[in-house]
Amino acid sequence: MLETSLADEVLARCDELATFSEEAGRITRTFLCEPMRRLHARLGGWMEAAGLRVRIDAAANLIGLYEGSRDGARVLAIGSHLDTVPDAGKYDGVLGVLLGVAAVQALVRDGRRLPFAIEVIGFSEEEGIRFRAPYLGSRAVAGRLDAALMQRADADGITMADAFRAFGRDPARIDEAAYPAGRLLGYLEVHIEQGPVLEAQGAAVGVVESIAGQSRLWVEFRGQAGHAGTLPMEARHDALAAAAEFVLEVERRARAGAGLRATVGTLTVAPGAVNVVPGVARLSLDVRHARDAVRDAAVADLLTQARAIAARRGVAFAIDQQEHHPAVPADRHLADLLATSIAAAGHDPIRLVSGAGHDAAVMADVAPMAMLFLRSPGGVSHHPDERVLPGDVQAALEVIVGFLHRLAMAVHDFDLAGDA
Numbered sequence: 001m002l003e004t005s006l007a008d009e010v011l012a013r014c015d016e017l018a019t020f021s022e023e024a025g026r027i028t029r030t031f032l033c034e035p036m037r038r039l040h041a042r043l044g045g046w047m048e049a050a051g052l053r054v055r056i057d058a059a060a061n062l063i064g065l066y067e068g069s070r071d072g073a074r075v076l077a078i079g080s081h082l083d084t085v086p087d088a089g090k091y092d093g094v095l096g097v098l099l100g101v102a103a104v105q106a107l108v109r110d111g112r113r114l115p116f117a118i119e120v121i122g123f124s125e126e127e128g129i130r131f132r133a134p135y136l137g138s139r140a141v142a143g144r145l146d147a148a149l150m151q152r153a154d155a156d157g158i159t160m161a162d163a164f165r166a167f168g169r170d171p172a173r174i175d176e177a178a179y180p181a182g183r184l185l186g187y188l189e190v191h192i193e194q195g196p197v198l199e200a201q202g203a204a205v206g207v208v209e210s211i212a213g214q215s216r217l218w219v220e221f222r223g224q225a226g227h228a229g230t231l232p233m234e235a236r237h238d239a240l241a242a243a244a245e246f247v248l249e250v251e252r253r254a255r256a257g258a259g260l261r262a263t264v265g266t267l268t269v270a271p272g273a274v275n276v277v278p279g280v281a282r283l284s285l286d287v288r289h290a291r292d293a294v295r296d297a298a299v300a301d302l303l304t305q306a307r308a309i310a311a312r313r314g315v316a317f318a319i320d321q322q323e324h325h326p327a328v329p330a331d332r333h334l335a336d337l338l339a340t341s342i343a344a345a346g347h348d349p350i351r352l353v354s355g356a357g358h359d360a361a362v363m364a365d366v367a368p369m370a371m372l373f374l375r376s377p378g379g380v381s382h383h384p385d386e387r388v389l390p391g392d393v394q395a396a397l398e399v400i401v402g403f404l405h406r407l408a409m410a411v412h413d414f415d416l417a418g419d420a
């Protein structure tokens with residue numbers, strides 16, 4: 001079965017959705033921003049035309065429902081995120097949502113209803129940019145969103161609660177976004193790999209075995225600001241110099257651990273003037289590994305190092321915020337169905353670990369989870385040069401449709417589709 005025209009349409013839609021941005025000439029679309037509202041209207045229109053019933057849930061997720069062959073059927077959710085990092089590429093997140101819509105279009109074209117319903121979900125937030133907290137859309141859908149986050153403010157001092165109100169959503173009703181227990185049959189996410197593994201193996205697509213665990217911390221070195229001209233070097237407690245030493249330690253520690261990734265991605269300095277010794281340096285730390293024990297040990301080591309650096313330099317060190325997400329295995333049965341579907345489409349069923357975090361890691365808490373990766377040319381992502389190959393998009397669509405048919409047979413055999 002060739003899905004060329006549907007795949008071409010998916011790519012054209014990725015191009016169009018890239019124009020919904022907070023910044024001229026760049027793709028930047030953060031949680032609850034105005035361009036997201038317009039994107040919902042456009043993408044929701046495509047969903048409706050495809051035969052999906054569209055709603056925007058309490059967490060500002062865009063959801064399209066394709067009913068199953070009988071009432072009360074459970075739901076297979078196919079989702080990814082619609083928000084982006086600043087100056088993003090066209091495919092991270094959006095591609096997975098559009099492939100979900102295209103898969104439903106293929107079913108409609110073939111006149112098929114399945115023994116389960118499909119909900120294509122465009123999550124409102126995954127990247128953790130605006131409120132320094134990731135997976136907000138999927139956490140709400142999974143019923144795992146901490147209500148205290150509502151009081152957190154963005155860089156402009158707007159609280160998440162106010163941002164929800166401005167978007168036309170009542171923050172007090174966020175709980176309504178959660179699926180009732182037992183309603184989900186499973187969750188499938190299709191996403192670009194954002195890494196080099198599939199390309200190195202010459203593979204169009206691959207099955208995710210697990211998602212690496214991830215720790216995100218925001219830490220602060222607090223020294224003493226002073227005059228850059230009059231304060232002698234030996235009398236200084238330079239917060240930025242301490243932070244700089246720590247950044248290099250993070251790099252050294254990660255290089256020494258196989259499969260370990262550790263990154264300082266943000267650093268802000270106060271007061272931040274050319275003639276003032278830095279008083280405060282605030283930075284983020286992101287640590288990942290497929291094995292939780294390795295990641296936990298690395299985080300503990302790095303915090304010990306940070307305290308030692310701070311003590312030696314006479315500055316204070318504090319952890320401002322921290323989040324730890326354990327590694328998440330995919331559901332074995334769904335992963336096997338994906339692998340079978342890849343082989344049936346004439347490709348090698350490569351298995352790999354996701355170094356990037358995804359909504360799938362959150363959804364795995366409430367439903368059997370599977371992920372399909374598409375090759376990322378050059379491994380480039382979170383960058384405007386992010387690309388996909390048209391043939392890979394077509395392959396992914398074939399695999400999804402094959403997966404749906406196989407899941408329908410499995411569900412039929414085991415009668416898993418009724419109310420749980």
Ligand SMILES: [Zn+2]
Nearest residue numbers: 081092093191
């Ligand atoms: Zn993504």
